[in-house]
Amino acid sequence: MQNFDFHRPQTLAEAVSILAEDEGAKLLAGGQTLLPTMKQGLATPSALVALRAIPGLTGIRACDDGSLEIGAMTCHADVAASPLVQRLLPGLAALANKIADRHVRNRGTLGGSIANCDPAADYPAALLALDATIVTDRREIPADEFFAGLFTTALEDREIVTTVRFAPATRVAYAKFSSPASRYAIVGVAVAASGSAVRVAVTGAGADGLFRWEEAEAALTRDFSPEALGKFEPDPDMLNGDMHASPAYRASLTRTMTIRAVRTLLSERILD
């Protein structure tokens, strides 16, 4: 790995000014994607700006209006184990517990995952389905605008994700067909229900990355049941094909994962 300068800023403002002075500098969150990428020589930043020492970026809190806020530097294991997340958004805790393996979950962060926006990452699907708000050091971005394609977000230069906020009274379930080696999603589907409104977000499958499956959303809004999906599958022409799965197989998996997520949400309702 090529060497680089290393910075441990104590404030967001300090981090932003380091990024401004060095165009080749990159932010370091948990590093669970960035470091393997750098070791392969696929990223060669001139400096890393570690976010760990900046106070206020870690933690999980419930707000007065019932919404849930998760700090960008909160690791997956802490989201999975949080009694607050388990109570308010059990589907999100379950998703966090299925990311990669326990060692990665102890280090990888929510903010790092969404800022990297890997097209097979898990969190983006849940955030998009839940219509989450991504809070940065300068503005708030709705998930629909934040996720903009393969490894592409609405983040501007030097903009830093600080928190993700989830609205109250929304439920989510995530079903994933994962690569047995990496646990990345070959297809992952998050279904969120808020009152009668349903949003379905698909990761791992789209040729252009994360997408909302609007046909399924309309069907499930009319009738929230697995049967409502009929024979619907997304158009394979808009899906990705690789060594793991063809577009046609991914279309079929998208339908199956959607049904599984719907079933999970229905079973939770009965238990309420």
Added chain:
Amino acid sequence: MVPLSLTVNGKPIEVEVEARTLMVDLLRNTLGLTGTHIGCDTSQCGACVVHVNGRTIKSCSVLAVACDGEEITTIEGLACDDGRLHPMQQAFADCHGLQCGYCTPGMIMTAVAIADEEDLLEPARLREELHGNLCRCTGYQNIVKAVIAGADAMKRSG
């Protein structure tokens, strides 16, 4: 060079390292703690697992400088000073939980971290929990047996 202070196996360490130094290289090359192995060096096999503040991480995928002020425990930090093995190490020996032994330090560090989480010790859950540790000898049956026996021994020894 970047100054770094951390605790390794209970001992305070002050060093200067290049920013790119991985935790596993600091442990093996600078501190001579070669019990932590480099298996794949691509963040997949878990042979390099150590504890940072009691939690498992892959030391091939964490920068040493990112652990400033943290407490690191390696496989060398488990046994008693008089040479008696840690109960989890003893269980791996007793249950034939190792064959070539290359993955064993990472396996044992992971096993120690999950030993006090009762619900993880149910065999199917345990196999899932060991997902981040690969044994190329495929000796998983006895590894699972060893982790369960080791966790039990840890509980009994308090």
